Amino acid sequence: MPISSPSPPHLVIAIPARDEADQLPACLAALAVQQGVQQDAIAVLVLANNCSDDTAGLARSLAPALPYRLEVAECCLPPRRAHAGGARRAAMDAGAALFGAASGPDPLLFSTDADGRATPGWIAANLAAFAAGADAVAGTYATDPTEAALLPASLRRWEAMEARYAALLEELATLVDSDPHDPWPRHAVHSGASIALRLSAYRAVGGLPEVPVGEDRALFAALLGAGLRVRHSPAARVIVSCRLEGRAVGGMADTLRQRLAQPDAPVDDRLEPALAALLRLRCRHALRRLHSGRPRLGDPARLALALGLPRERLRAIAAMPHFWPAWEELQRAAPALRRRPLRLADLPVEIARGRTLLKLLRLGRAVVSGRAAGPAGSDLRGFAR
Structure with a gap:
């Protein structure tokens, strides 16, 4: 995975991408219009892994028109690592390598999905959480309204109801046992669509856990387990795909298909009576x-x-x-x-x-x-x- 080495950035956004030539341009364009940030301090690393399309070539063709530094790397992960956790770990490790032996303020390592579109205030919201003392920031997501409109009405209704109940439980938690490092308003989402952490925090937990499914949850569990301060910021939001044919086993597409096939399927396991x-x-x-x-x-x-x-x-x-x-x-x-x-x-x-x-x-x-x-x-x- 050859990567060029100009001056180290202060913030790197690592994006794993497998056969995402159709979705990646919108992802990169959304990062180009972030508000309240210095684009020349940002590098975006796209890791095209195990692709059968020209994801990497397309990304390189877009680089000259982008206001930030875009690095594109390619790799073919072996079968035992060719899953969501393996791809994101490889992308975040490659992103971390861009910092080199950076000194000064603690650099920041972000990750998002190739089929996601960061809202204009995404980076700024994460930076605000770091300025308030966070070691890591879990952002949240909203589904693409165009794609969501194509889903069956019953599925949209259940998804909205689950989100509403999750928000109720979080507000209940704030009243009964508020976390001093994670005040209201907050959420309980741990999604690969919006991960942000200090480079020192990433290294403190040994990097992203390389598990086939749920690598995002595993990372935040490791950060909390190490006594690091995690902020769940509702303002750090990414628009994500809710297509029924996804890339990651166990991802959103699998969940949606399961709910269509089994209307009485269990909800997210973090919810309870x-x-x-x-x-x-x-x-x-x-x-x-x-x-x-x-x-x-x-x-x-x-x-x-x-x-x-x-x-x-x-x-x-x-x-x-x-x-x-x-x-x-x-x-x-x-x-x-x-x-x-x-x-x-x-x-x-x-x-x-x-x-x-x-x-x-x-x-x-x-x-x-x-x-x-x-x-x-x-x-x-x-x-x-």
Whole structure:
């Protein structure tokens, strides 16, 4: 994968591309009209892997008209690496190599998809999150409206309902257990369409996990596990394809086809019933207090009782160096925190229940903030807050 080596950029955007000659021009054009950024400080690296079309040649033909530096590399990944994780890892590693031995401010490594179109404020939104202290930024996505309009109405309805419920759960999380490094508004999406991190963070976790499916989720799990600060920015948004014939096994196209074939298929596994989510968040917040060394009276006993764990086991988990690995360990140890899968048909009831819980929590906060401080005895002021 030969890459030229002029002066190192400050920001590199790595794009894996396999047979994307049709979609890549729109992706590169969207990066050319980013607002509030210096294009001469940006390099875009397109890695054309295992292509049967002329993705690489097309990209090279577009380079002279682009305001940023465009590097194009080609490779043929072996069968064991010719998957989404292998391709993105190769692209991000090649992108990281463009920095050389760069000194000065920590360089930034981004990644997006060849069939995605970054919204005009995408880079600026990521930069704002870094300026606020983030080590990595998980952006979000919206489906291409033209392609979405071609999907069956039932599928569009279920997709919208799932997104609505996911947003409710995130707002619930903000009220019950807000992350100081990831304030509201936020989301819970980990998508390869919008990845941004400091080069030092990428190297700290050993690069992108090279797994066949879910490499984006695996990367952010590794970053949180290393105690790095991850921001989920709704403003860092990319328009993505929702075609039914995709390139990546296990990607969006596979999910959409599965839902067409199985209308009662499970929803995203990060979603769960609203009451179960509330219990999980209350337990997470109690663990956060224990982990930070600022427990409230009765915290260890109440949490141990709620989860059926020995107090010694709970203390050992709370003593782990980083919070997110401790939280993952608590979820593994406590049968009460095992997730129950949700199905599409469950969503209407759970959306209504989630809205009710949000109203009650907001009301409770208003009552607590509007009265004089008293003994910390109520549920809202104790376990849930």
